[in-house]
Amino acid sequence: MSRRGWVNFFQVSSLLMALVAVGLLSAIATMHFAIHGREVQVPTLNGMTVAEARSQTAGLGLNLDVDNRYYSGDVAAGHILSQSPAPGTVVRREWRVRVAESLGPQKVEVPDTVGLDERVAALRLRRVGLDLGVTARLPWAGAAEGTVLAQDPPPHAQGIARPTINLLVAAGGAETADAWVMPDLTGLTLASAQAALTKVGIKAAPPAMVEVPVAPVGAGDALPQLPVKPGTVTAQQPAAGTRVEQTAVVKLTVAK
DSSP: OOHHHHHHHHHHHHHHHHHHHHHHHHHHHHHHHHHHTTEEEOOOOTTSBHHHHHHHHHHTTOEEEEEEEEOOSSSOTTBEEEEESOTTOEEETTOEEEEEEEOOSOOSOOOOOTTSBHHHHHHHHHHTTOEEEEEEEEEOTTSOTTBEEEEESOTTOOSOSSSEEEEEEEEOTTOOOOOEEOOOOTTSBHHHHHHHHHHTTOEEOOOEEEOOOOOOOOOTTOOOOOOOOTTBEEEEESOTTSEEOTTOEEEEEEEO
């Protein structure tokens, strides 16, 4: 090939390589835009009304789910208490943002359903705006099948977190217990708490004994706080109201 032919060959080759490079860069830019153009930052929703939060997330191409409702003395009813993912998190469009809505301060009194048939108990709860949570069943010879044996939170409880009541219901004699509703054992003596657990076949781990500071004397119009008696349960795990399998081991914290 002549010198001029070689020059033309290299010129054409260089032009083709340049065109290929431009094409690759264009493809990379297009992919980057396609991927990152569909990403958005999760906005701060806490404190907004549910309607405001839904409008803002919809404008960003996100979906809003209200999956929990809690009582709150600090956040007005109908406003957002918490959210997931956290504000500022980068997610793809159409991502689901889950929030908890405030119900405001607790305004209903927890009714007493112990001794009622479970269907009557559920109706009584709904009438005051409460939901039926976990229903666990336990064979119990001393009560008719379907009778509520215990509930959590207990009757007339104040300061409950959720509008949900869990029930322990008497099962038929031939049935085996599928689970148990964990009662509130705090404030009981260690012996009483262990006896309550043994009664339904739940095991307790060796208790954790802790020092409890002496409560300060009340000032002004405040009532003095009673000291915690040694041997009193101060904490428990699992928490009161949760579903407990028969194989669970309960951990108790007890004052020395």
